[in-house]
Amino acid sequence: TPRVVVVGSGQAGFEAAVSLRGHGFDGAISIIGDESGVPYQRPPLSKAYLHCEPDRDSLALRPAQYFADHGIELRCGKPVVRLHRIDRRVELVDGSTAEYHHLILATGARNRRLPVPGSDAAGVYYLRTAVEAEALTAQMKACSSLVVIGAGFIGLEVAAAARKNGLSVTVVEAMARPMARALTETMSQFFSSLHAAHGVDLRLSTGVERIVVDDGHARGVITSDGETIPADAVVVGIGVVPNTEVAEQAELRVANGIVVDAHLRTSDERISAIGDCAAFPGVSDEGLVRLESVQNAVDQARCIAAQLTGTETAYRSVPWFWSEQYEAKLQIAGLTTGTDTSVVRGSVADGAFSVFCFRQGRLLGVESVNKPRDHMAARKMLACTMPLTPEQARDVNFDLKHALS
Numbered sequence: 001t002p003r004v005v006v007v008g009s010g011q012a013g014f015e016a017a018v019s020l021r022g023h024g025f026d027g028a029i030s031i032i033g034d035e036s037g038v039p040y041q042r043p044p045l046s047k048a049y050l051h052c053e054p055d056r057d058s059l060a061l062r063p064a065q066y067f068a069d070h071g072i073e074l075r076c077g078k079p080v081v082r083l084h085r086i087d088r089r090v091e092l093v094d095g096s097t098a099e100y101h102h103l104i105l106a107t108g109a110r111n112r113r114l115p116v117p118g119s120d121a122a123g124v125y126y127l128r129t130a131v132e133a134e135a136l137t138a139q140m141k142a143c144s145s146l147v148v149i150g151a152g153f154i155g156l157e158v159a160a161a162a163r164k165n166g167l168s169v170t171v172v173e174a175m176a177r178p179m180a181r182a183l184t185e186t187m188s189q190f191f192s193s194l195h196a197a198h199g200v201d202l203r204l205s206t207g208v209e210r211i212v213v214d215d216g217h218a219r220g221v222i223t224s225d226g227e228t229i230p231a232d233a234v235v236v237g238i239g240v241v242p243n244t245e246v247a248e249q250a251e252l253r254v255a256n257g258i259v260v261d262a263h264l265r266t267s268d269e270r271i272s273a274i275g276d277c278a279a280f281p282g283v284s285d286e287g288l289v290r291l292e293s294v295q296n297a298v299d300q301a302r303c304i305a306a307q308l309t310g311t312e313t314a315y316r317s318v319p320w321f322w323s324e325q326y327e328a329k330l331q332i333a334g335l336t337t338g339t340d341t342s343v344v345r346g347s348v349a350d351g352a353f354s355v356f357c358f359r360q361g362r363l364l365g366v367e368s369v370n371k372p373r374d375h376m377a378a379r380k381m382l383a384c385t386m387p388l389t390p391e392q393a394r395d396v397n398f399d400l401k402h403a404l405s
Ligand code: FAD
Pocket: 007, 008, 009, 010, 011, 012, 013, 032, 033, 034, 035, 041, 042, 043, 044, 045, 046, 078, 079, 080, 081, 106, 107, 108, 109, 127, 128, 129, 154, 243, 246, 274, 275, 276, 277, 291, 292, 293, 294, 295, 297, 320, 321, 322, 323, 324
């Protein structure tokens, strides 16, 4: 029987296995993951999970029984340390092995560590796994102030959850605006004001020199301006690095991610890479792209499952993403970096609007706050490359849904 081995039990690895069965694949499937327990979702970890009673079962993508019922072997708790391409075998840390006909690398990403003195002290938290979220939740219950390093999506979601828990919160960000890597200035501005209105002290264009450590425990940070910001705990959210070591050691091509072609195949056609660990060719001229989102993990997993069951299909899904901070639900369709013209539809002051981003007259992406309809319409428009002008986009009387039909 054909045998598919998936390395990584996160969103992408899970979805690949489920989707293979969904497409009628009746060979053997094994998921090998280094985290213990069943695959689970990460988005709640920086949102509701931080201010509710942690309940691991609520995160599970499926209960353990599901995997048994569908003939999906879960080998969790030990990492794959070596990939033997010639005899098509992966080796786990305990020396056990698994043979494959096709291998799916879904190893995800890990947090970038903060390279300053004191960052390994107790009371410095990172957030990627359920275990880390539970530690942070417990700490937040026991303290009254927090410094968050990094105003990316995760840092700001943690800041919002901490405010909800009544902590005083300072966010320190090296760049001039929050979420600058992914969002337009208009949207960054909106979220700066939102956090300020909720009492967060947001320090932009500010680096961190060191963590203040007292008796082995973090007590705050010293910024690049030489200022000491005291706090009971520190959270670091400064981005991730893809887990590419196993691929690299097996001499697959790696460049900020495991490099794949439009069919998500690595330089070895019997090996695919999907999700946060994969660098794939963008649909326009942007070169290799690596995305960190549930949409990308799920859609790439489905794409590879379709291919392995006989449907040759290239990956060309419209990216989308969401974040939740206070009462603002942010949704992004497409990618808005590289935009030359952006227009606002709706009311920024009312906290319900979208930013439509164009490049050379073509719609690139749309950022929406509390405008789920704009978001859904945008995803459809981007999928069918419907022509839309900035004038139409900003005109709230121009019916997007109607234009699509
Ligand atoms: P991962 O989920 O990272 O899974 C990879 C797994 O592989 C991990 O368990 C890892 O330990 C394991 N692994 C790595 N190397 C090995 C090895 N050698 N052997 C065995 N196992 C290995 N996305 C959104 O779209 N919206 C959100 O709101 C959102 N919020 C998020 C909040 C948080 C706190 C985090 C951390 C992420 C969030 N994301 C969000 C991103 C989203 O969760 C990721 O894009 C998604 O989990 C990627 O799935 P993946 O399977 O590629 O990687």
